[in-house]
Amino acid sequence: MKKPLFVLGLAALLSPTLMAQSAFDGTWKVDMSKVDFSKKPDVFLLQGGMYACKTCVPPFEVKADGTDQAVTGHPYFDSVAIKVVSDHEIEETDKKDGKVVGTSTTTVSADGKTARFSFSDSSDTNGGPPVTGKGEATLVAKGPAGSNAISGSWRTTMMEGLSDNATVWTYKVSGEEITMTAPTGQSYTAKLDGTEAPMSGDPGVTSVSVKMNGKNTLEETDKRDGKVISVWTVTVAPDGKTAKATNEDKLQNKTTKYEATKQ
Incomplete structure (x- = not known):
């Protein structure tokens, strides 16, 4: 069960005044204990020697x-290998150009209601350490009779032990531009008027545009080859120490909410 990375390319947080800009510059980190995961489930089917990810895009x-x-x-990734360990467990290995970029193990509980997963993903880390973590998903709907317990609709309910390189980013505001950098190698410098700018270091995001939406709210739109794939809306608290954010995944039609803290 491949789990997408959470927060690579998160929008920067700032206010239009010079004083607020200076306060918001720095490094931010997502508080994984305060993530409100999307209620829309992922759907998988393992039956008859075939594995299908029905909600992958x-x-x-x-x-x-x-x-x-x-x-x-x-x-x-451009290839997937699914190893069936048992009727309640699978291992997945993803590769790109023949190189392993992701591994994961998913195990379903005896009662079939909970799935625990762990993963290591270097598909978007530009040669740096992989993103690692583990989590839990809850069964929403069973798969067809006779299928592996992995089959069905699953909603992610918890992530823990997620490595810092997936939850930390730094930004800097200079004049009418904002620069974002992440430890996994992603970066961009964009004007704050919504003008598109290139994203570097992310094979899944071609360009980004950033604009202010109210006094303390920033909206970032990510595109891949001209198509909108996600929209981040970030509102910073008056004290400049925390922020609330919403990510709309336009490809999977999922919305995730979380909080971030300035380091």
Whole structure:
């Protein structure tokens, strides 16, 4: 069960006044204990020797025989290998250009209601350490009779032990521009008037545009080859120490809310 990374490319937080800009410059970190995960579930099917990720964008179906199976349309990986460990557990290995970029293990509880997963993902870290973590998902709807327990609709309810390189970013405001940098290698410098600017270091994001929406709210729009893939809306608290953010994933039609703290 491949779990997408959470916060790479998060919008910077700032106010239009010079004083507020100076206060908001610095490093921020997501508080994973305060994440409100999307209520829309992920849907998987493992049956008859085939594994399908039905809510992946684009969806894919591969043989579940432990060998590399080619997939297309995914910027972070081009092959998937699914190893069936048991009727309640699978291991997944993702590769790009023949190199391993992600591994994960998912185990479903005996009662079939909870799935625990752990992962390591270097698909978007530009040669740096992988993003690692583990979490839990709750069953929303069972898969068809006779399918592996992995099958069904699952909603992520918890993430823990997520490495700092997935939850930390730094930004700097200079005049009418904002620069964002992340430890995984992503960066951009964009004007605050909504003008598109290139995103560097992220194969899944081609460009970004940033604009102010009210006194303390910033909106960032990420695109891939001209298509909007996500919108971040970030509102910083009056004291400049915390911020609330909403991410709208336009590809999977999911909304995630969380809080960040200035370090």
